[in-house]
Amino acid sequence: MYTKEKSKPNGTMPAVSIVIPVYNIGKYLEKCLDSVVAQTFPDIEIIVVNDGSTDNSPEIIARYADKDSRIVVIDKSNEGLAYARKSGIEAARGTYIYHLDGDDYLEFDAIELLYRKAKEEDADMVVFPFSLDYIESGKSECSIEIADEHFTNTEFFSAIAFSKAHWGVWSYLHKRSLYANGVTFHKGLNYGEDVFLTTQLVYFSSRISVLKSKPLLHYIIRESSITNSRFNEKKARDIL
Template sequence: MQPSVSVIIPVYNIEKHLEKCLDSVIGQTLKDIEIIVVNDGSTDNSLDIITQYARKDSRIVIVDKPNEGLAYARKSGIEAAHGKYVQHLDGDDFLEPDACELLFKRAEETDADIVIMRFLIDSPRGQKEPPFWTQDEYNNISAIHTMAHEDYRWNLVFLFQRRDLHAVPIDYLQNLTYGEDAYQSIQIAYRSKKIVTLRDKPLYHYVIRESSVTQTGMTRKKTENVLLFPNLIETFLEGTPENRQFAEDIIYIRFRAYFLLLLKNWREGMTEHCRFMAESLAKYPALEQLEEVRRFTKLIRLYARCPWLGKLYTNYYVHKGKIKA
């Protein structure tokens, strides 16, 4: 008998946090689930913990593979899944007890391909709930437009989805370590006919560890990834029959990538990036309505007109702690 939901959990060296994640899934009020845990070449005791849980719960399926990164771990999980729907869950995050039940019910009642849920960010600084999608229903075009224009976390948008969206595998890039969620989310959104939201309450806990909070610097590899994923998304969207409808979305996505590099104080190529952002602000004034962007529009325009003054003001922003050193 086909499970209602396959919960896919990629795991890599998270022995300290894994049990809380697994407990939250085993304790789901919807019992008709399949739990696929993908051990992505962990070198700690993660695999031992998974094995112990699998001995106690026959719903747990272990996929043990060499380390290839998060995207390929999720891909392996989807290939092993049998559920009508899949629920993605990172191994150091956890679910509310009735998450799968509520999401499954919402999907079945609305015949939706994707259900977007509310979530909480749990960090050493406290717990907060980010802004949520404003409509009850979207199609593929409006969902992509919303993703590009609003300040939502792309890695937490399309976590509950119909498994047959993957009947034709989406494009995974093994070496894309930043922006892979955005690239995959765009592809999945485009394949969807109907996307709905579930507003009842937050169902997913996204956990940020102390080590993640303190890791603020940009490496060349990360920078290359930040610059690459807008190109990949642009290539994908321009290859669709509706490409003209996505022209503004592509600008917004590229703007966000360049803006991230500005906030991370990555100087290389910043003059050109700020010129692009300044032109985008002039063409699309709504960009200034994004909360973070509004605080830096003066710096962007200054950097675009006079790079040396832009660098000087950037140093001032770093000194004030508004930009990471």
């Protein structure tokens, strides 16, 4: 694994680390990276994990890294989504972490709004609304509207169980310190990987806040994505 890291000029730690796993998504990657480098909140580091891509993703990543000193590039052999995120987390230095899939993109003020909410309420996690964008049909719909403004960990588990909140790791900002509790990663787990990680992060969170705002993330739904691929034995094992 090769890491190309650039330090901030004054040696201080960034407020937020954005971790972006990438595997053969060159068609969508530029829009994702454009949305991140243009964030209105500048105190970020952008950790892009190339998980052994064989398309033009590495070239796109290198081009953006040359232009923006906040970008940290991790090139590694392909081990799957869970370990790509693990590599990004291990390199992260921010007080907060946000996981962004490389084929999705953010509203330009997303990190500013989330960080402000997290600091105001000293929240371990801040969850927020997003939009589901269907590439093939061109349709878009909003995520579940979360009724409450604050949750304990058990209350949030209950909300998820009754379809009143989401599992997706891209639907919340969270403290990096949560990983010090012994959060683990399941190598090779792709389908349901976010459930496995979110369960642990929620368990170790004492205060979960809800940001009431416009949708801040565009979650792209593709026919070829892991979630929408045909059910097979690998998916069954992942669920188990």
